[in-house]
Amino acid sequence: MHTVGRTARDASRQIARADSRAKDTALDAMATAIERDSARLLEANGKDVDAAKRKGLEAAMVDRLSLNQKGIAAMAEGLRQIARLPDPIGEISDMRYRPTGIQVGRMRVPLGVIGIIYESRPNVTADAAGLCLKAGNAAILRGGSEAIHSNQAIGACVHEGLRAAGLPEDALQVIETTDRAAVGELITMREHVDIIVPRGGKGLIERVSSESRIPVLKHLDGVCHVYIDSRADPDKAIRIADNAKTQRYGTCNTLETLLVHREIAPDVLPRLATIYLEKGVELRGDEDARALVPEMISASEEDWFTEYLAAVLAVRIVDSMDDAIEHITKYGSQHTDTIVTEDWTKARRFLREVDSSSVMVNASTRFADGFEYGLGAEIGISTDKLHARGPVGLEGLTSLKWIVFGDGHVRS
Numbered sequence: 001m002h003t004v005g006r007t008a009r010d011a012s013r014q015i016a017r018a019d020s021r022a023k024d025t026a027l028d029a030m031a032t033a034i035e036r037d038s039a040r041l042l043e044a045n046g047k048d049v050d051a052a053k054r055k056g057l058e059a060a061m062v063d064r065l066s067l068n069q070k071g072i073a074a075m076a077e078g079l080r081q082i083a084r085l086p087d088p089i090g091e092i093s094d095m096r097y098r099p100t101g102i103q104v105g106r107m108r109v110p111l112g113v114i115g116i117i118y119e120s121r122p123n124v125t126a127d128a129a130g131l132c133l134k135a136g137n138a139a140i141l142r143g144g145s146e147a148i149h150s151n152q153a154i155g156a157c158v159h160e161g162l163r164a165a166g167l168p169e170d171a172l173q174v175i176e177t178t179d180r181a182a183v184g185e186l187i188t189m190r191e192h193v194d195i196i197v198p199r200g201g202k203g204l205i206e207r208v209s210s211e212s213r214i215p216v217l218k219h220l221d222g223v224c225h226v227y228i229d230s231r232a233d234p235d236k237a238i239r240i241a242d243n244a245k246t247q248r249y250g251t252c253n254t255l256e257t258l259l260v261h262r263e264i265a266p267d268v269l270p271r272l273a274t275i276y277l278e279k280g281v282e283l284r285g286d287e288d289a290r291a292l293v294p295e296m297i298s299a300s301e302e303d304w305f306t307e308y309l310a311a312v313l314a315v316r317i318v319d320s321m322d323d324a325i326e327h328i329t330k331y332g333s334q335h336t337d338t339i340v341t342e343d344w345t346k347a348r349r350f351l352r353e354v355d356s357s358s359v360m361v362n363a364s365t366r367f368a369d370g371f372e373y374g375l376g377a378e379i380g381i382s383t384d385k386l387h388a389r390g391p392v393g394l395e396g397l398t399s400l401k402w403i404v405f406g407d408g409h410v411r412s
Contacts, residue, residue, distance in 0.1 A: 001185040004140055004173055005192025008113045011170040012138035016110045020087040022165045023134055027083035030161030031076040034126065037157055038072045044153040045122060052146050060250035060309040061201075064120035065147055075126040075154075078377040082130040085375075088394050089136040092403065103405040108398045110136030112194035115186050116379070117142045117208060119200030122150035127370075127377035128197075129158040129172045135397035138171045140193065142186055144200065145178035152176070187212035197392075199380050202307075217392060219357075219383035221307045221333035222252030224365045227324040227350070229341035230263040236362060237268050237340040238275070244338065244364040246279050250309045252381060253336050253358075253368040257304060257314040259324045265292060265317050281311045288317035304331040321346055325353055332356065334383040336368040357383050357390035 015023075034041065045067040052062050088108045095105035114137050118124045125141055132139040143151040155174035162169050175182055187196050187208055196216045198208040209216050226244050228237045244255035260269050265288070273293040276283055283289075284303050285296035296315065303314040304327070318324045321339075328337050338360040339350040347361040358368040368391065370378025375393030382388050388396030 001175075001182055002189065002192065004175065005113070005186075005189045007170040008138040008140050008173060009192050011168040012110070012113050014168050015133065015138055015171045016089070016112075016136045018136070018167060022167060023087065023136075024083040026133060026161045026165035026167055027079045027130055028161075029164035030126070030130065030158050031079040031083075033157035033160045034072060034076045034079070034154065037153070038069060041072055041150065041153050041157075042067060042069075044149040047149045048122075048147050055146075057146060061120050061146070063248075063250045065122070065150075067122055067150065071123060074371070075123050078123075078127055078371060079130045081371075082134050082377060082394070085134065085394060087134065088398050100409060100411070101406070102409050105403050106400045107403045108395075109401050111397055111399055113138045113140065113192060114195050114197060114379075114397065115140045115142070115189075115193045115214070116197045116199065117183055117186065117204065118198070119144040119204055120147055121199065122147050122154055124199055125151045125154040125174065126158065128379055129155075131375075131377055131379050131394060131397055133162075133167075133171065135394045137397055138173075140173050140175065140186065142175040142182055148176075148178055183208070184211065187214060190214055197380050215387075217380065217382050217384065217388060217396070219252065219333070219335060219381050222254065222335045222381075223256050223305065223307050223331060223333040224253060224335055224368075225257050225259055225324075225328050225332060225337045226255050226365065227259040227318075227321070227328070227337070227339045228261060228264060228268055229321060229324075229339055229343065229346055230261040231343035231346065232261075232264055232268070232340040233342055234264065234268045234271075237264075238272050240338065240340055240362065240364050241268075241272055242275050244366055245276065245281060245313055246311075247364070247366050249311055251366070252307070253365050254309070255313065255365050256306065256308055257316065257327075257331065259316050259318050259327060260289070261321075261324075262288070262317050262319050265289070269293060269315070269317075276313060279311070281313050283313055283315055285315040286317060289315040292317075307333070321350065325350070328354055328356075335381065336360065336365045338363060338365050357381065 091108045283296040284299040336358040370391035378391040
């Protein structure tokens with residue numbers, strides 16, 4: 001691991017000074033290689049999925065592990081989108097003259113070496129490689145053992161792209177060992193690694209956060225809410241709440257708790273429940289919600305805190321938007337929360353007072369995603385307030401340093 005760290009540090013210096021054309025050439029070549037080798041990627045992924053099923057891994061993890069042609073095309077498109085984004089490195093902003101005559105401003109620079117620890121999702125290999133490269137960083141990727149074949153196959157395409165642009169292959173290293181000790185070593189190598197990004201289950205992220213000696217960019221839970229206000233358009237509310245929960249179950253931006261204003265609940269909740277139950281979603285509600293939908297089972301206090309990542313939904317009736325915000329504040333995870341309303345005064349209050357990394361009006365929580373936000377891809381989603389928040393794209397993988405221009409100026 002220390003050899004990996006040293007080579008990554010050396011490569012990071014070369015990547016930091018690479019020009020935009022070289023980086024974009026590499027990204028386009030990576031995308032081309034991924035599309036060309038789609039059959040090989042699917043074959044490698046099939047080995048991982050079969051092994052995961054034999055081991056009895058949870059359905060949500062198998063879902064995140066699985067690749068298909070659409071997913072491979074999305075990986076390639078994500079890399080091409082990153083290539084089309086403006087290069088942030090070297091950008092100078094806020095230049096101004098001081099009374100002494102010096103000019104002071106800030107320049108955007110790479111973070112250096114980024115260690116990424118992730119479970120299941122093979123697409124992270126391509127997304128992370130693309131974003132780290134464009135932002136001028138080297139990356140050390142340690143995927144889960146369940147995705148070892150997929151990650152290595154995608155990593156080969158990434159290395160091909162780096163070679164095509166004359167950039168060092170060590171700028172992106174996929175750790176080949178599945179030994180958990182590699183993670184323990186990676187998160188303590190302060191001399192080689194500048195920031196750690198864990199992507200996976202709560203257990204992984206808690207372990208990394210507690211044991212790392214390196215700054216960590218993370219989110220623990222995705223307890224996302226949709227609040228249907230008394231002034232909501234019922235049809236719009238039903239469409240949004242349905243999509244937020246059932247478009248995909250195993251993602252961190254999936255709806256986990258539905259809050260419905262008491263005045264509109266008799267109109268929208270039974271209709272929504274019919275849709276959910278037809279799709280096999282288990283509903284867990286408070287007493288008021290169960291009075292409207294008897295098929296619901298009783299929700300426990302723990303349900304309001306739970307990120308199910310499955311076809312389970314908690315439902316609560318609230319008396320006001322204040323009650324909804326209070327619920328989100330107490331039980332939420334500061335990930336993504338949505339209000340459905342036609343009252344823009346309430347919408348603005350919700351945007352201002354809900355303290356989450358993404359807050360939405362009349363839109364599905366499933367949009368909380370780097371690709372959907374126009375970042376090309378994301379390295380992850382941060383619910384921290386420093387140094388980046390929400391979906392983390394290129395700017396989140398950079399820092400700012402102060403720069404000063406003088407002409408023989410000295411301080412008196």
